[in-house]
Amino acid sequence: MPDASAEIITKFIERWEKSGGSEKANYALFFTELCDEILQVPHPEPAGPDNAQNLYVFERAVTHKESDGSTSTGFIDLYKSGCLLSETKQGTFSKAVKDGTLLDFIPNKVSRKSGHGKRGTAAFDKVLQRAYNQARKYITALPAAEGRPPFLIVCDVGHSIDLYAEFSGTGGHYERFPDPASFRIYLADLHQPEIRERLRKVWTDPHSLDPAKHSAQVTREVAKSLAELAKSLEKDGHDPKVTAGFLQRCLFTMFAEDVELLPKKSFIELLKKVQDNPGGFPIMLHSLWTDMAKGTDYSVALNGAIPHFNGGLFEDTTALPLRADQIALLIHAANSDWAAVEPAIFGTLVERALDPRERHKLGAHYTPRSYVERLIRPTLIDPLREEWDAVKAAASLATEKANKADAAAAQINADAQQHIQALDKSKAA
Numbered sequence: 001m002p003d004a005s006a007e008i009i010t011k012f013i014e015r016w017e018k019s020g021g022s023e024k025a026n027y028a029l030f031f032t033e034l035c036d037e038i039l040q041v042p043h044p045e046p047a048g049p050d051n052a053q054n055l056y057v058f059e060r061a062v063t064h065k066e067s068d069g070s071t072s073t074g075f076i077d078l079y080k081s082g083c084l085l086s087e088t089k090q091g092t093f094s095k096a097v098k099d100g101t102l103l104d105f106i107p108n109k110v111s112r113k114s115g116h117g118k119r120g121t122a123a124f125d126k127v128l129q130r131a132y133n134q135a136r137k138y139i140t141a142l143p144a145a146e147g148r149p150p151f152l153i154v155c156d157v158g159h160s161i162d163l164y165a166e167f168s169g170t171g172g173h174y175e176r177f178p179d180p181a182s183f184r185i186y187l188a189d190l191h192q193p194e195i196r197e198r199l200r201k202v203w204t205d206p207h208s209l210d211p212a213k214h215s216a217q218v219t220r221e222v223a224k225s226l227a228e229l230a231k232s233l234e235k236d237g238h239d240p241k242v243t244a245g246f247l248q249r250c251l252f253t254m255f256a257e258d259v260e261l262l263p264k265k266s267f268i269e270l271l272k273k274v275q276d277n278p279g280g281f282p283i284m285l286h287s288l289w290t291d292m293a294k295g296t297d298y299s300v301a302l303n304g305a306i307p308h309f310n311g312g313l314f315e316d317t318t319a320l321p322l323r324a325d326q327i328a329l330l331i332h333a334a335n336s337d338w339a340a341v342e343p344a345i346f347g348t349l350v351e352r353a354l355d356p357r358e359r360h361k362l363g364a365h366y367t368p369r370s371y372v373e374r375l376i377r378p379t380l381i382d383p384l385r386e387e388w389d390a391v392k393a394a395a396s397l398a399t400e401k402a403n404k405a406d407a408a409a410a411q412i413n414a415d416a417q418q419h420i421q422a423l424d425k426s427k428a429a
Helices: 005-014 028-039 120-139 187-191 195-203 211-235 242-259 267-275 278-296 326-335 343-354 370-428
Strands: 056-066 071-080 083-091 151-156 160-166 184-188 295-298 302-308
Touching: 005 028, 005 187, 028 071, 028 151, 028 195, 071 120, 071 160, 071 187, 120 151, 151 211, 160 195, 160 343, 184 187, 184 195, 184 242, 187 195, 211 242, 211 326, 242 267, 242 278, 242 343, 267 278, 267 302, 267 326, 278 295, 278 302
Parallel strands: 083 151
Antiparallel strands: 056 071, 071 083, 151 160, 160 184, 295 302
């Protein structure tokens, strides 16, 4: 698929970072240009008289129940059935532009733009939270036949796009996607190809972003290499318990590398170095695991610092001698995305790899996290989240009331002081 050029992206950002005022005046054009120019996906269709046919439109009408039992009609800012639902707001801030670069927020300057509030303040954070709550309300009001979109978007027009995801189709709790640290996409982030591809998939193939599916696929690929290696070690006559410990340490080291507890690609590079000289494999691996067991400022094996890995996994640093073809199987497994694999299944992978009767189940017969969550979310997690949301709302309300009371008390005190001063002056006169 062709991608937007750097020039087009820069022009888009420069055009929209200057926007302000009401989001109603801007959001439809913003999303249309985002689809056409940046993501290069189809933009929304004109709304028709039959609401049931409006599956990719702006201002999609939905009827929902209010807390008093009455019903009302709301309008979703942007809706694409099976993909996304978006609520938009328009924030403002004082800013300066120098040589085409948006500078940091300038304090003590009052923006003349309208909008819903100043970005970076607690008040505007509440505006975005209300937008999220409104979107959740609309999702529950959608016709059951249309299902629940996997992505909820809160967009601050011309500034940021917040992604939330829920892949079970139940419309349960939408979580920040892909994680709480990187769920917010700023306009400048559109320069990154991976960000544009993520948004493109949100619009066109959202379930391909489901981490549970990715995890299952990676696990199956790893399991295939692991089963072949275990069978090979079995033929070499290695003790099953020793083999199990060795494989568990290998798996965890691959995981630690991918989540960057170890330097990125460092373990793979070590394996590649010793593949042509397999005699050095057990020596290098023993050295690495010894360093991981205690932590060190400099590891000869990885040519860098290594943190301390506690928990007892590396109390035994036995590294089995491997041939070049066996090291190749480890390299193939290490090249997988281990950050997507659940550490909880490491033991199951090793056990089944060592047991010929269970080996055929590798990668196919384990319970993914999504299956477990589908059972416990409605009964345990969602009620706890609702309680926590209620507590936060009550705390926020109490804080507001306390602030108002403090302000009122301060005003009464100031008025009293003025009255006393006036009396003192009157007496003096």
